[in-house]
Amino acid sequence: MLEDFRLIVDLVSVLAAAAVGGVLAGLCRQPALLGYILGGMVVGPAGLGLLKELLQIETLAQFGAAFLLFALGVEFSFAEIKKVQGVALGGAALQIVLTIAVTVVLCGTIGAWDDLPAKGVFLGAILSLSSTAVVLKCLMERNETSTPQGQIMLGILVVQDLALGLMLAVLPALNQPPEAIGMAIGQALVKIGLFAAGAIVVGIWVIPRLLRLLAKTESRELFLLGVVTLCLSIALLTEHLGLSIEMGAFVAGLMISEVEYADQTLTYVEPLRDIFAALFFATVGILIDPVFLWQNLELILGLVALVFLGKFLIVTPIVMLFRYPLKTAITVGLGLAQIGEFSFVLASEGRSLGLVSRRIYLLILGTTAVTLILTPFILQLAPQLFKWAEGVPLLKPYFAPGELPKEVATGDVVENHVVVCGYGRVGRNLVQLLQEHKYPVVVIDQSEAAIQKLREAKVGYVYGNAASLYVLEKAGVNKAKSLVITLPDPVGSRLALKRALEIQPSLDVVVRAYQNRDIELFYQLGAREVVQPEFEASLELTSHVLKRYGMPVSAVAGEMQQIRNSHYLDLRPERSPAEITRDLKLAIEGLxxxxxxxxxxxxxxxxxxxxxxxxxxxxxxxxxxxxxxxxxxxxxxxxxxxxxxxxxxxxxxxxxxxxxxxxxxxxxxxPASTTPCQWLQITAGSPAIGKTLSELHLRREYGVQVQAIRRDGRFIRFPDGTADLQAGDQLLWCGGSYTLNQLREWISPTPPLAKLDVPVIKVAVSEALEEFLPLDSQRENRL
CATH class of the missing domain: 3.30.70.1450 (Regulator of K+ conductance, C-terminal domain)
Known part of the structure; x- marks a missing residue:
């Protein structure tokens, strides 16, 4: 075969192997990048040996790492990171330093290398990095990117990626005498500082004008060509300065992220990024020797266990140090316990500098690959771990979401109000619309930034976990007219719904569902209405089109409501019974x-x-x-x-x-199917207060039976005659309708709790969601 075509053949082989591996990984419900790595192993020198121009393939793979970090920089949101800036900046820096320090001490103790601490620092730097790609993929699949643990993980990962540039700058000094390391770090910091200052200047005064000029051409090709040229030019500049191509690409993305053309840029670059990223991960697989892995399997598995345990024990206490709950800290510790994909970049650079032998290099690659493969499984097992811990009496106080509210400021709003769980963008819009209709509102949120906004807006709030009985009680759920749940965490939403109905069984609850599999479960748990944003977008767009075609407004509204009443069944993709069962198992995690x-x-x-x-x-x-x-x-x-x-x-x-x-x-x-049952509350001044059920002679004289009592968030099931009654108790009465109406006037002199008309809340939720309806693919991708 002509040598001119050898590179093309090799490139096609790698991409084809990556595609097949990605498809197989998708069928196994694993991140595609794991399939890319396995595909590279198959066609690499240690596999089928199909590749000849390996050096050129590795060079092209550098574009993959560069475009990965470029896209990450474009997607980077300073506003999101600001929510967790303390643990993201301080926690990530502390985690990196501690990981390096522990590695140096451990290597020195076992005598792994003679010329410490330089090589120990190098290994520690490799171990300190976690996988942005794997963790982000897992969070997106579980819809947890906006949860506290998701934001913390992404914040720490971004800081780790930024630290990669500093590590690559210091790396060449590690094979020099120890006194040269401090000088290298100082020089690296000076270079990074000067480069950052220049990047800020260019980002403010040059980049916007350049992108505006490219956009005026109204040519997709020219815009993409200009953006790619900009990215690679800055990457080559950082390489020339001794930093790294990857760091330059990330900075180029950051320079664009705050410009109005960021969405357009990301839309154009994403296909290119995905192709080169697949090439990058496949190249990682090419470098892995499966025979070496098998021959050293016990050692690699031991290193994997050591890495997971060590990083977990470092990350978890750090997150707790920033006053996050134990469950959140453990989730973050498990999520960041692997070694990241950019550790391959660091390891490759270290090998070229002679910091590690080939054997150590292959051990690093093998350990990293195994940790990447195991991470999705570990994150899937975390909810089962917490569920087990909540069932152990000694552990339940630490894991059950029953923490007390940190702050309560509900003002005069104590009854007949709407409780809103979650003050994100949808929650803010919802609160604004409800206040315009003069409905009193109390918001529950556990973000200090959200609570500060509520303070400034003088909106009633409870600072705490919406899945906590104590927090829900402080928000006055027992006297509320309605509850709206807009939490980003599906498990938190399920728990909030379940526990709110424990306090007030007849409460009208509207829930925002992020995933299709949650819709039916929310209804089963007692939600009155479930709103799915994407389906609501489809209904609103269809309504507009049908009205333009002359269909009567009432007929359109009726048809759309019929679809809502069917729980969006007509819009949901048809699934097999096995798929429904699997989704059910996933949906009840945490319950x-x-x-x-x-x-x-x-x-x-x-x-x-x-x-x-x-x-x-x-x-x-x-x-x-x-x-x-x-x-x-x-x-x-x-x-x-x-x-x-x-x-x-x-x-x-x-x-x-x-x-x-x-x-x-x-x-x-x-009770017989024809026997009506009703929840009634014993109000202050009721003659029943202080009496036992046997003293009231309810069954003998009225033919009524009390089936349950709810008191202070607790259920007293099927109480006997010795149960005494207290003010505030809610009783489930079963008997004749006429008798129940008579008893209501006697037991509860004030009228029973009214319910806010659900369509009012439904309309408010729909209007609040309009800002985020996926009207085009660009908005959907950014969301």
């Missing part, structure tokens, strides 16, 4: 789920879920049924009948599950 079998003599046999009134009587939510025939019903409807031998998956707290078990076994009476 207490347990299977119960209905015995043949259970009073629930033959009743529908609506007739059994399971949620009102016990507080649990029935989310799946397995028939004896093998049929599985995920998210059963209210009309679903229960049969003998059914295995029921219920979600609820331990006391709620215990009450359900009593109900299933017939240990307590189940």
């Amino acid at each position: 207490n789920g347990k299977w119960y079998t209905l015995p043949g003599d259970s009073p629930l046999v033959g009743m529908s879920i609506e007739e059994a009134n399971i949620r009102w009587l016990t507080g649990v939510s029935l989310v799946a049924i397995q028939r004896e025939t093998g049929e599985q019903i995920d998210y059963p409807t209210a009309e679903t009948k229960l049969d003998a031998g059914d295995r029921c998956l219920v979600v609820g707290a331990v006391p709620e599950q215990s009450a359900f078990n009593q109900l299933v076994k017939g240990e307590v009476a189940v």
Whole structure:
């Protein structure tokens, strides 16, 4: 074969292997970059040996690293990082320093290298970096990029990527005498400072004008060509200054990130970035020797365990030092415990400088690759770990989201108000619209930045975790008319919904769903309405088009409402039963789920879920049924009948599950399907206060039975006659409608809690979401 075509053939081979590996990784629900690495291993010298021009391939792969960091710089948001700037800057710096220090001490203790600390510093620098690509991919798949743990991880990762430039600048001095290292660090800092000053000047006065000139040509090709030239020119400048191509590309992205053309730039560059990034990760795989990995498997697995444990023990206390909850700190520690993809860049540079032997270099590559592969699995197991910890009495106080509110400022808003969980962009718009309609509002948020905005706007707030019973009680959920949940964390949203209904079972709750699999679960948990932004965008756009075609406004509104009433079923992609079951398992992560079998003599046999009134009587939510025939019903409807031998998956707290078990076994009476049940609250001045249920003679004289009592966020299931009544208790009464109405006037002199009309809140939520509706792919990508 002609040598002129050898590079083309090699390049096609690498890209094809990366594509196949990426597809296989996608089918296994793993990040595509893991498939790229495995594809590179297959066609590399240690695999099939298909490549000849390896040096040229590695050179092209540098473009992948450069475009990765360039796109990261364009996407970089100073506003988002500012929310966690303390732990992002201070925590990341402390983590890097501690990792290097621990590595130096450990290497010195075991005598790994003779010429310490230089090589120990080099290894520590490699270990200190975590994977931006893998962690970001996992956070996006779990929709956790806006959660506290997601923001902390991304903030630390960005600082680590910035530190890479300093590490690459100092690296050449590590093979010099120790006294030269301090001089090299000083020179590197001076270079970086001068370069940063120049970048700021160019970013303010040159870049905007250049991009504006390119945009005026109205040519996509010229705009892309200009942006790529700008990126690579700055990257080559930093390489000439002795910093790194990667650092220059990142700075070029930062210079564009604050310009009005940032979205357009990112849209044009993303395809190019993805291709070269695939090439970069495939090249990483090419460098890995699978035979060497197998021959040193025990050593590499030991190093992997040491890396995970060591970085976890370093990162977790640092996050806690910045006063974040233990659960958040552990999640961040697990998420950052791997070695990052840019450690390959550092390791390759160190090998060329003679800092490591080939054996040590291959050990570094193998350990890094294994940690990247394991990270998605570890993050998936974290919710199960927390669920187990919450079930252990000694650990529950540390892991259960029951922390007290840090600050409460609700003013005169104590009843008949709307509680909004989450004061992000949607929450702010929602609060503004509700205030325009003169509805009193209390907001729950655990971000200091959000609370400061609420203070300035003089909006009632509770500073704390919306999934906490104590926080919800402080927000007055028991006296609220409605609850709107706009939290970015799906697990937090589920817990907030579940616990709010524990406090007030008849509360109208509207929830924003980020993922399709959450829609049905939110309804099962008791939400009155679930809003999915993308589906709402489709409905609004369709409504506009249908009206323009002359369809009557009432007919359009009716059709759109019918789709909403069906839980967007017409818009959701069709899924197989296996996919629905898998999504159900993912959706109930973080919630207490347990299977119960209905015995043949259970009073629930033959009743529908609506007739059994399971949620009102016990507080649990029935989310799946397995028939004896093998049929599985995920998210059963209210009309679903229960049969003998059914295995029921219920979600609820331990006391709620215990009450359900009593109900299933017939240990307590189940009201007939025609018997109405109603929650009534004992208000101050009620003659029932201080009396026991037996003293009231409710069953004998009125034919009414109290099935449950809610008191201070606790459920008293199926109370006996010795239960005394207190002011504020909520009682579930079952009996005749006429009798219940008479008892209401006697037990609760004031009218029962009213409910805000759900369509009012639904409209407010929809209007609040309009700013973020994906009207075009550019906005959707930036969101």
